[in-house]
Amino acid sequence: MLIVHPSSTCDVCLDPYTWATAANTPHAIACGHVFCLQCLMSTHPSLCPLCRKAFSRERIKKLHIDRHNANDAMESEETLQVNGLLQRIALVSGEETPEENVIDVVSEVNRWLGARNEDQGLVCN
Ligand SMILES: [Zn+2]
Ligand SMILES: [Zn+2]
Incomplete structure (x- = not known):
């Protein structure tokens, strides 16, 4: 579709x-x-x-x-996910944060972005 x-x-x-x-x-x-x-x-x-x-x-x-x-419920769930990820990025951006925590958050953000691109749908033009 x-x-x-x-x-x-x-x-x-x-x-x-x-x-x-x-x-x-x-x-x-x-x-x-x-x-x-x-x-x-x-x-x-x-x-x-x-x-x-x-x-x-x-x-x-x-x-x-x-x-x-068409699916407004999905859009708002996405907003919640974005806010959650942004909060975690803010938490690990302090200088005393162990490196593995930073890597953890970064890979989670990448996973989320990857999943999001797949269901973006085709822009028709
Ligand atoms: Zn043409
Ligand atoms: Zn026109």
Whole structure:
């Protein structure tokens, strides 16, 4: 499943994709580039704004994509995790901290970042 990141925007109007209005939903054209419907419909002549390949208005494909922020519960849990890690980094940044404690926290942060990148989803643009 494709997931649109909250910061994903149309490359033409730079507006974020939303599903509140049909005009701002992401649509793909023949070359594979994605823009909001409104921009595709107002492009004259019908050339891709990025790669200048011709596209046909009748063959614009609406993309079925989930919003990344659909799950608010997960977002707040993530915030808690970040705050917890930041607290631990602050605790080990004192000069008397044994080195293994520092390594411990650093590797935990790296693990967390690694796990987070995996479920980031594909930014569609
Ligand atoms: Zn647009
Ligand atoms: Zn293109």
